[in-house]
Amino acid sequence: MSEFDARARSWDQNPGHLKRAEAVAADIKAALRACGLLERPGLRGLEYGAGTGTLGLLLRDVFAELIMMDASREMVRVMEEKCRALEQEVQDDKQEDKQDGSVADLHPVFVNLEQEAWTGAPVDVAFALMVMHHVGELELVLRRLYNLLDEEGCLIVVDLQAEDGSFHGEDFDGHLGFEPERFSALLKDLGFTRVDQHICYIMERETAAGLREFPLVMWVAAKEKKVG
Numbered sequence: 001m002s003e004f005d006a007r008a009r010s011w012d013q014n015p016g017h018l019k020r021a022e023a024v025a026a027d028i029k030a031a032l033r034a035c036g037l038l039e040r041p042g043l044r045g046l047e048y049g050a051g052t053g054t055l056g057l058l059l060r061d062v063f064a065e066l067i068m069m070d071a072s073r074e075m076v077r078v079m080e081e082k083c084r085a086l087e088q089e090v091q092d093d094k095q096e097d098k099q100d101g102s103v104a105d106l107h108p109v110f111v112n113l114e115q116e117a118w119t120g121a122p123v124d125v126a127f128a129l130m131v132m133h134h135v136g137e138l139e140l141v142l143r144r145l146y147n148l149l150d151e152e153g154c155l156i157v158v159d160l161q162a163e164d165g166s167f168h169g170e171d172f173d174g175h176l177g178f179e180p181e182r183f184s185a186l187l188k189d190l191g192f193t194r195v196d197q198h199i200c201y202i203m204e205r206e207t208a209a210g211l212r213e214f215p216l217v218m219w220v221a222a223k224e225k226k227v228g
């Protein structure tokens, strides 16, 4: 059982996870509006490392279809239960004429892009919150995310700014956040034509040295149609 399998059932009990996802969802909507994607009809999305699906579900009114991908079977199981409950709610509301039932088609899937490429139809928007610092084969995963985007699609990554290791403490073997300019350069090297970055949220976390603030950076990377 992975660390995230063990944490899946209690993940949503941490109010900080919802607070962070709400702030990031608002910022993602603003970014999609700014690049003209918010109004695109039939928008297809994919969340990478979706966990229990908190962020994706907050964005379900933006997409016609949303793939919610994670490499932890337990996280995917929790997502499936939440999606089924939500679909039932929509169905009940429809029967009572409470709403028109317009909600994304939700597809939780168990996939690890470090081990396999996504073979489904391309999407317009891919996004990931607090996942990349856990990904060993970072370049491979980012390339696979680039490849699963449609032409004129966009990738949004939200993750830790470079930190001194106190976020996870000892024994963590992932990335200690990312230096914003360097991560942008990596995205450009992979083919994204325009990359914008900004601090989108400040997390507070208890560390061995007391309460600390950890800024999260949002990178918005646009893929453009190749000419010729």
Ligand SMILES: C[S@@+](CC[C@H](N)C(=O)[O-])C[C@H]1O[C@@H](n2cnc3c(N)ncnc32)[C@H](O)[C@@H]1O
Residues within 6 Å of the ligand: 004, 017, 021, 048, 049, 050, 051, 052, 054, 055, 069, 070, 071, 072, 075, 111, 112, 113, 114, 128, 129, 130, 131, 134, 135, 136
């Ligand atoms: C810190 S949690 C964040 C979950 C969710 N995005 C959130 O913000 O609540 C990281 C998530 O990424 C997933 N993950 C880690 N490495 C992954 C990989 N290589 N492929 C897919 N998912 C991965 C974990 O299973 C976990 O659900």
